[in-house]
Amino acid sequence: xxxxxILLLLIIPGSIGLAYGHxxxxxxxxxxxxxxxxxxxxxxETNAIEFYVSPLVSCPEIPEPIKCAESQEFQNGVEGLKxxxxxxxxxxxxxxxxxxxxxxxxxGKYYAFVNPxxxxxxxxxxxxxxxxxPISLSMHPPKVVxxxxxxxxxxxxxxxxxxxxxxTALIEDIGDLKDSVRNLEETKxxxxxxxxxxxxxxxxxxxxxxxLGKSKKS
Numbered sequence: 001x002x003x004x005x006i007l008l009l010l011i012i013p014g015s016i017g018l019a020y021g022h023x024x025x026x027x028x029x030x031x032x033x034x035x036x037x038x039x040x041x042x043x044x045e046t047n048a049i050e051f052y053v054s055p056l057v058s059c060p061e062i063p064e065p066i067k068c069a070e071s072q073e074f075q076n077g078v079e080g081l082k083x084x085x086x087x088x089x090x091x092x093x094x095x096x097x098x099x100x101x102x103x104x105x106x107x108g109k110y111y112a113f114v115n116p117x118x119x120x121x122x123x124x125x126x127x128x129x130x131x132x133x134p135i136s137l138s139m140h141p142p143k144v145v146x147x148x149x150x151x152x153x154x155x156x157x158x159x160x161x162x163x164x165x166x167x168t169a170l171i172e173d174i175g176d177l178k179d180s181v182r183n184l185e186e187t188k189x190x191x192x193x194x195x196x197x198x199x200x201x202x203x204x205x206x207x208x209x210x211x212l213g214k215s216k217k218s
Contacts, residue, residue: 022050023140026065028133031056031072034124034141037111042147043119048111049087049141051100053078053130077108078130085128085135087112091120119146 022035033052041047052074059068079102087098089112100110116122122144126137 021142022052024066024070025137025139026056026069027130027135027137029056030054030078030130030133031069031074032126032130032135032137032139033074034126034139036141039142040150041116041142041144042150043116043144044147046113046115048113049089049098049124051085051087051110051112051126053081053085053108053110074108077106079107081110081128081130085110085126085130088125088127089114090123090125091116091118116144119144 022033024031024033026032031052031054033050035050037048037050038045054074054077056065056069057072059071062068062071082100082102085100087100089096089098096114098112098114100112103109103111112124120143122141124139124141126135126139128135
Protein backbone atom coordinates (compact mmCIF):
# COMPACT_ATOMS: atom_id res chain seq x y z
CA UNK A 1 0.00 0.00 0.00
CA UNK A 2 2.84 2.40 0.76
CA UNK A 3 4.31 1.86 -2.69
CA UNK A 4 0.96 2.60 -4.37
CA UNK A 5 0.50 5.74 -2.26
CA ILE A 6 3.96 7.01 -3.21
CA LEU A 7 3.29 6.36 -6.90
CA LEU A 8 0.05 8.34 -6.68
CA LEU A 9 1.89 11.25 -5.11
CA LEU A 10 4.34 11.20 -7.98
CA ILE A 11 1.76 10.84 -10.73
CA ILE A 12 -0.97 13.26 -9.59
CA PRO A 13 1.12 16.47 -9.52
CA GLY A 14 2.43 15.71 -12.99
CA SER A 15 -1.07 15.15 -14.32
CA ILE A 16 -2.29 18.41 -12.83
CA GLY A 17 0.58 20.26 -14.42
CA LEU A 18 -0.27 18.85 -17.85
CA ALA A 19 -3.97 19.62 -17.49
CA TYR A 20 -3.79 23.12 -16.08
CA GLY A 21 -0.32 24.38 -17.04
CA HIS A 22 0.45 27.46 -19.12
CA UNK A 23 2.63 27.40 -22.22
CA UNK A 24 5.79 29.51 -22.13
CA UNK A 25 8.07 30.55 -25.00
CA UNK A 26 10.58 33.24 -25.96
CA UNK A 27 10.50 35.86 -28.71
CA UNK A 28 13.70 37.88 -29.03
CA UNK A 29 14.21 39.66 -25.73
CA UNK A 30 10.73 38.84 -24.44
CA UNK A 31 9.15 36.03 -22.44
CA UNK A 32 5.60 35.12 -23.56
CA UNK A 33 3.04 32.89 -21.87
CA UNK A 34 -0.50 31.73 -22.63
CA UNK A 35 -3.14 29.73 -20.76
CA UNK A 36 -6.89 29.57 -20.24
CA UNK A 37 -8.45 32.05 -17.84
CA UNK A 38 -10.86 29.48 -16.33
CA UNK A 39 -9.49 25.98 -15.87
CA UNK A 40 -10.36 23.29 -16.58
CA UNK A 41 -11.81 24.76 -19.77
CA UNK A 42 -14.92 23.04 -21.13
CA UNK A 43 -16.67 23.27 -24.47
CA UNK A 44 -19.67 25.56 -24.80
CA GLU A 45 -18.55 27.95 -22.06
CA THR A 46 -17.28 31.49 -22.59
CA ASN A 47 -13.64 31.71 -21.61
CA ALA A 48 -10.49 33.59 -22.55
CA ILE A 49 -6.90 32.81 -23.36
CA GLU A 50 -4.54 34.83 -21.17
CA PHE A 51 -1.44 36.25 -22.84
CA TYR A 52 1.50 37.49 -20.75
CA VAL A 53 4.49 39.42 -22.06
CA SER A 54 7.53 40.38 -19.98
CA PRO A 55 11.24 41.04 -20.56
CA LEU A 56 13.37 37.90 -20.87
CA VAL A 57 16.21 37.95 -18.38
CA SER A 58 19.47 36.64 -19.81
CA CYS A 59 20.33 33.03 -18.88
CA PRO A 60 24.04 32.41 -19.64
CA GLU A 61 23.79 28.95 -18.08
CA ILE A 62 20.73 27.99 -20.23
CA PRO A 63 21.49 28.29 -23.95
CA GLU A 64 17.98 27.37 -25.16
CA PRO A 65 15.66 30.44 -25.17
CA ILE A 66 12.54 28.40 -24.37
CA LYS A 67 14.20 26.69 -21.40
CA CYS A 68 15.45 30.07 -20.24
CA ALA A 69 11.91 31.52 -20.44
CA GLU A 70 10.45 28.52 -18.61
CA SER A 71 12.89 29.03 -15.75
CA GLN A 72 11.49 32.52 -15.10
CA GLU A 73 8.22 33.92 -13.83
CA PHE A 74 6.11 36.67 -15.34
CA GLN A 75 7.13 40.09 -13.98
CA ASN A 76 7.49 43.68 -15.20
CA GLY A 77 4.90 43.11 -17.94
CA VAL A 78 5.10 44.92 -21.26
CA GLU A 79 2.20 47.29 -21.87
CA GLY A 80 0.73 48.83 -25.02
CA LEU A 81 0.33 45.71 -27.17
CA LYS A 82 -3.43 45.90 -27.70
CA UNK A 83 -3.04 47.32 -31.20
CA UNK A 84 0.16 45.58 -32.23
CA UNK A 85 -0.49 41.92 -31.34
CA UNK A 86 -3.45 39.71 -32.28
CA UNK A 87 -4.27 36.07 -31.70
CA UNK A 88 -5.31 33.71 -34.47
CA UNK A 89 -7.08 30.76 -32.86
CA UNK A 90 -7.17 27.58 -34.96
CA UNK A 91 -9.14 24.36 -34.55
CA UNK A 92 -8.60 21.86 -37.38
CA UNK A 93 -9.67 23.73 -40.55
CA UNK A 94 -11.38 26.64 -38.78
CA UNK A 95 -9.70 29.82 -37.59
CA UNK A 96 -10.66 33.15 -36.03
CA UNK A 97 -8.63 36.28 -35.33
CA UNK A 98 -9.16 37.63 -31.82
CA UNK A 99 -8.17 41.05 -30.49
CA UNK A 100 -6.34 41.37 -27.17
CA UNK A 101 -7.90 43.17 -24.21
CA UNK A 102 -5.42 44.43 -21.58
CA UNK A 103 -5.87 43.59 -17.91
CA UNK A 104 -6.39 46.89 -16.10
CA UNK A 105 -4.77 45.64 -12.90
CA UNK A 106 -1.80 43.66 -14.23
CA UNK A 107 0.42 45.42 -16.81
CA GLY A 108 1.58 43.06 -19.55
CA LYS A 109 -1.37 40.68 -19.18
CA TYR A 110 -3.96 40.46 -21.97
CA TYR A 111 -7.12 38.46 -22.72
CA ALA A 112 -8.50 37.00 -25.96
CA PHE A 113 -12.12 36.12 -25.19
CA VAL A 114 -13.67 33.13 -26.95
CA ASN A 115 -16.29 30.41 -26.54
CA PRO A 116 -14.70 27.11 -27.61
CA UNK A 117 -17.66 25.08 -28.86
CA UNK A 118 -15.83 21.80 -29.51
CA UNK A 119 -13.56 19.80 -27.23
CA UNK A 120 -10.00 19.14 -28.34
CA UNK A 121 -6.66 20.88 -28.79
CA UNK A 122 -6.56 24.44 -30.12
CA UNK A 123 -3.61 26.32 -31.61
CA UNK A 124 -2.99 29.98 -30.84
CA UNK A 125 -0.87 31.91 -33.34
CA UNK A 126 0.46 35.16 -31.86
CA UNK A 127 0.98 37.64 -34.68
CA UNK A 128 2.24 41.23 -34.85
CA UNK A 129 5.03 42.94 -32.97
CA UNK A 130 6.16 43.45 -29.37
CA UNK A 131 7.58 46.94 -29.49
CA UNK A 132 10.17 46.61 -32.28
CA UNK A 133 10.31 42.80 -32.17
CA PRO A 134 8.16 40.91 -34.73
CA ILE A 135 6.20 37.97 -33.36
CA SER A 136 4.87 35.05 -35.37
CA LEU A 137 4.60 32.27 -32.85
CA SER A 138 2.41 29.15 -32.59
CA MET A 139 1.46 28.17 -29.05
CA HIS A 140 -0.82 25.47 -27.67
CA PRO A 141 -2.99 26.04 -24.59
CA PRO A 142 -4.25 23.02 -22.60
CA LYS A 143 -6.96 20.83 -24.10
CA VAL A 144 -10.63 21.83 -24.06
CA VAL A 145 -12.66 19.01 -22.47
CA UNK A 146 -16.20 17.93 -23.27
CA UNK A 147 -18.77 19.82 -21.19
CA UNK A 148 -20.84 16.69 -20.54
CA UNK A 149 -17.99 15.30 -18.42
CA UNK A 150 -18.72 17.77 -15.63
CA UNK A 151 -22.50 18.21 -15.93
CA UNK A 152 -24.46 16.93 -12.94
CA UNK A 153 -27.19 15.97 -12.74
CA UNK A 154 -28.24 15.35 -16.33
CA UNK A 155 -30.65 18.01 -17.64
CA UNK A 156 -34.29 16.93 -17.28
CA UNK A 157 -35.63 18.93 -20.24
CA UNK A 158 -35.03 17.57 -23.71
CA UNK A 159 -32.74 19.74 -25.79
CA UNK A 160 -32.58 20.29 -29.53
CA UNK A 161 -29.40 18.23 -29.69
CA UNK A 162 -31.10 15.35 -27.87
CA UNK A 163 -33.94 15.48 -30.40
CA UNK A 164 -31.44 15.38 -33.25
CA UNK A 165 -29.60 12.48 -31.65
CA UNK A 166 -32.87 10.61 -31.16
CA UNK A 167 -33.95 11.12 -34.77
CA THR A 168 -30.51 10.07 -35.99
CA ALA A 169 -30.67 6.88 -33.93
CA LEU A 170 -34.16 6.12 -35.29
CA ILE A 171 -32.97 6.58 -38.88
CA GLU A 172 -30.07 4.24 -38.20
CA ASP A 173 -32.50 1.66 -36.77
CA ILE A 174 -34.64 1.88 -39.89
CA GLY A 175 -31.54 1.44 -42.04
CA ASP A 176 -30.59 -1.64 -40.06
CA LEU A 177 -34.13 -3.00 -40.55
CA LYS A 178 -33.87 -2.54 -44.32
CA ASP A 179 -30.53 -4.32 -44.36
CA SER A 180 -32.01 -7.20 -42.35
CA VAL A 181 -34.93 -7.54 -44.76
CA ARG A 182 -32.58 -7.44 -47.75
CA ASN A 183 -30.41 -10.17 -46.25
CA LEU A 184 -33.43 -12.32 -45.55
CA GLU A 185 -34.65 -11.95 -49.14
CA GLU A 186 -31.26 -12.94 -50.48
CA THR A 187 -31.12 -16.09 -48.36
CA LYS A 188 -34.76 -17.19 -48.69
CA UNK A 189 -34.02 -20.04 -51.08
CA UNK A 190 -34.99 -22.68 -48.55
CA UNK A 191 -36.96 -20.44 -46.22
CA UNK A 192 -40.69 -20.22 -46.20
CA UNK A 193 -41.87 -16.62 -46.80
CA UNK A 194 -44.19 -16.79 -43.82
CA UNK A 195 -41.19 -17.15 -41.52
CA UNK A 196 -39.60 -14.15 -43.17
CA UNK A 197 -42.71 -12.10 -42.45
CA UNK A 198 -42.65 -13.22 -38.82
CA UNK A 199 -38.97 -12.27 -38.55
CA UNK A 200 -39.57 -8.82 -40.02
CA UNK A 201 -42.47 -8.31 -37.67
CA UNK A 202 -40.34 -9.22 -34.66
CA UNK A 203 -37.64 -6.78 -35.77
CA UNK A 204 -40.24 -4.04 -36.15
CA UNK A 205 -41.55 -4.72 -32.64
CA UNK A 206 -38.02 -4.59 -31.23
CA UNK A 207 -37.31 -1.21 -32.86
CA UNK A 208 -40.63 0.15 -31.58
CA UNK A 209 -39.73 -0.93 -28.04
CA UNK A 210 -36.30 0.71 -28.31
CA UNK A 211 -37.81 3.94 -29.68
CA LEU A 212 -40.40 3.97 -26.88
CA GLY A 213 -37.68 3.50 -24.28
CA LYS A 214 -35.66 6.38 -25.75
CA SER A 215 -38.68 8.69 -25.76
CA LYS A 216 -39.37 7.92 -22.09
CA LYS A 217 -35.75 8.70 -21.15
CA SER A 218 -35.96 11.99 -23.04
